[in-house]
Amino acid sequence: MEVLHQKIQAILAQYTGRSGIVIINQNTGARLELxxxxxxxxxxxxxxxxxxxxxxxxxxxxxxxxxTLEITSQVQTGGAGILKELRSGVTMTVRELVTLMIILSDNTATNILIDLVGMNSINATITSLGLRSTVLRRKMMDFEAAKAGKENYTSAADLAHLFASIASSSLALPPTHSALMLDILKRQQVRDKLPFYLPEEIIIAHKTGTLPGAEHDAGILFVPGGSYIICVLTADLAANYEGLQLVANIGKTIYDYIS
Incomplete structure (x- = not known):
């Protein structure tokens, strides 16, 4: 992957900020890490x-x-998602809330699910999976907690491990639950980063993230003959549009290299 490494370095040199990248060829185990x-x-x-x-x-x-869980005005929160726009009293199944949390990054759905399963349980599972840099310290849109220093963190290595585990169904979950997660990730609606320049027919099961000065995208790229784990995290950007361009260009570069 030395040629790919050089091309990605050339892209990174055009932008400010910092980045963490992991790319894994699932067939050969070859890795590129920055x-x-x-x-x-x-x-x-x-x-x-x-x-x-x-x-x-x-x-x-x-x-x-x-x-089914009720979506009340007390739990509706701002930021990404659709549930904040619906009338209070709408009900959704847990399965539907998980789907909205991933494919539309719905913050209301996320906070309801955090309450349902418990923040401590989520962090215990994060630890049990061997993730060294990932922690959930606050709900979505909890700006007071963020000001108090309670931020959620992760790394490209941790996300690569998660997506590789999902791809290989090695999370000690029944096949139906592993398949459901993969199916939901494949239905991602936010496609302005890694898949932006990819042909429409290319399948990528992924999740994006955005904060002021940060643009992330990570997941599993399915190509003829195999799949690749791709994780690109950015922060300290001069402007978020630069992060969108950076991650989209890296996605195109990886796809062109594979092709």
Whole structure:
């Protein structure tokens, strides 16, 4: 991957800020890593381990994916998503909330799920998975907690491990739950980063994240003959549009290299 490494370095040289990148060829195990253990504000990438904990508790019979929960005005929160726009009293199943949390990065759905499975349980599962830099310390849009220093964090290495585990169904979950997670990730609606320049027919199961000065995207790219784990995290950007361009250009460069 030396040629790819040089091309990505050339892209990074055009932008300000810092970045963490991990690319893994799932067939050969070949890896490209740039600052894999650098810690970043997680933004919505933290929703991937939340989804895993929901599936773990569902598989253990602690919760039911088809249980319905009410969306009240007390839990509706701002930022990304659609639930904040709906009337109070709408009900959604846990399965639907997980789907919205991932494909639309819905913050209301995320906070409801954090309450359902528990922040401590999510962090315990994060630890049990061997993630060294990932932690959930606050709910979505909790600016007071953020001001108090309670930020959510992750790294490209941690996310690469998560997505590789999802791709290989090695999370000690029933096949149905592993397949459900992969299916939801494949239905991602936010496509302004890694898949932006990719052909429409190319499948990528991924999750994005955005904060002021930070743009992230990570997931599993499916190509003829195999798949690649790709994780790109950025922070300290001069402007977010630069992060969008950077990650999109890296996605195109990786795809062109593979092709």
């Amino acid at each position: 600052h894999p253990d650098m810690v970043f504000p997680a933004a919505s990438m933290i929703k991937v381990p939340i989804m895993i904990e929901v599936m773990r508790q569902a598989a253990a019979g602690l919760i039911d994916l088809d249980e």
